[in-house]
Amino acid sequence: MKIASWNVAGLRACEKKGYHDWVRDFDADIICLQETKALPEQLNDSLVNPVNHEAIYAPAEKKGYSGVSTWVRKGIEHKHTIGLGIEKFDCEGRTIITEFSNFILINCYFPNGQRDHGRVPYKLEFSREVAKKALTLKKKTKKEVIITGDYNTAHHEIDLANPKTNTKSTGFLPIEREWMDEFKGQGFTDIFREFTPDENGHYTWWTFRGDCRARNIGWRIDYFWSTNELLPRVKACEHHSDVMGSDHCPISMILEV
Numbered sequence: 001m002k003i004a005s006w007n008v009a010g011l012r013a014c015e016k017k018g019y020h021d022w023v024r025d026f027d028a029d030i031i032c033l034q035e036t037k038a039l040p041e042q043l044n045d046s047l048v049n050p051v052n053h054e055a056i057y058a059p060a061e062k063k064g065y066s067g068v069s070t071w072v073r074k075g076i077e078h079k080h081t082i083g084l085g086i087e088k089f090d091c092e093g094r095t096i097i098t099e100f101s102n103f104i105l106i107n108c109y110f111p112n113g114q115r116d117h118g119r120v121p122y123k124l125e126f127s128r129e130v131a132k133k134a135l136t137l138k139k140k141t142k143k144e145v146i147i148t149g150d151y152n153t154a155h156h157e158i159d160l161a162n163p164k165t166n167t168k169s170t171g172f173l174p175i176e177r178e179w180m181d182e183f184k185g186q187g188f189t190d191i192f193r194e195f196t197p198d199e200n201g202h203y204t205w206w207t208f209r210g211d212c213r214a215r216n217i218g219w220r221i222d223y224f225w226s227t228n229e230l231l232p233r234v235k236a237c238e239h240h241s242d243v244m245g246s247d248h249c250p251i252s253m254i255l256e257v
Helices: 013-014 019-028 120-141 174-184 190-193 209-215 228-233
Strands: 003-006 031-035 053-058 067-072 080-082 095-099 103-109 144-150 189-191 222-227 234-239 251-255
Touching: 003 103, 013 019, 031 144, 053 080, 053 095, 053 144, 053 222, 067 080, 067 103, 067 222, 095 120, 103 120, 103 189, 120 144, 120 174, 120 234, 144 251, 174 189, 189 190, 189 228, 190 222, 222 228, 222 251, 228 234
Parallel strands: 003 031, 103 144
Antiparallel strands: 003 251, 031 067, 053 067, 080 095, 095 103, 144 222, 189 222, 234 251
């Protein structure tokens, strides 16, 4: 099973930049989108009722903000839940939980801590609630859990081009990175680093300023993490930096089901 995740930075804008061609050519079984920035009624029918997938949306209450969507290939049995059951997070359209026959997939758009760090506490609280939900679901269902999406944090120095100049920037604050250490300690694994453990230069987001994407001055902030016991079933995990349409690139993994 091929699973993709992509922060599209506005689905309507991404649609104009070749989104449907990518969906067709990449041929993923499941697609997790973040920062859709639209209510379903604002979207073209081809995004609400795609040909080969069922599209599930969790929009933010605020128009043009946040939002996630999970697309599941037609014929794959599943059930889904919108949100974490916590209003202050769910009103921002940050989470879709989809349960399949032998695993659970949580699609998340983790908050940005903001330049003044004003939303860092909110971000950390959301992050801990996601991990708590994942562990609760694992215990309840006996199924392993994948958490994918834009985490808005680079974990280690090799996960961004300029670590030394960003130690006071949200997305690389010590307190944000410590949460990822905590997350790992709870029994979760960064799947990409299982396949590419020590190489730098692998990024998923580049600012539009200064031709940074062409120069590969970026951050790795989009991830697949999973409960540790899922790892033997994962066959690959990649970044697709050649795919345009957003300031992020898609990431993918191959799961043996």
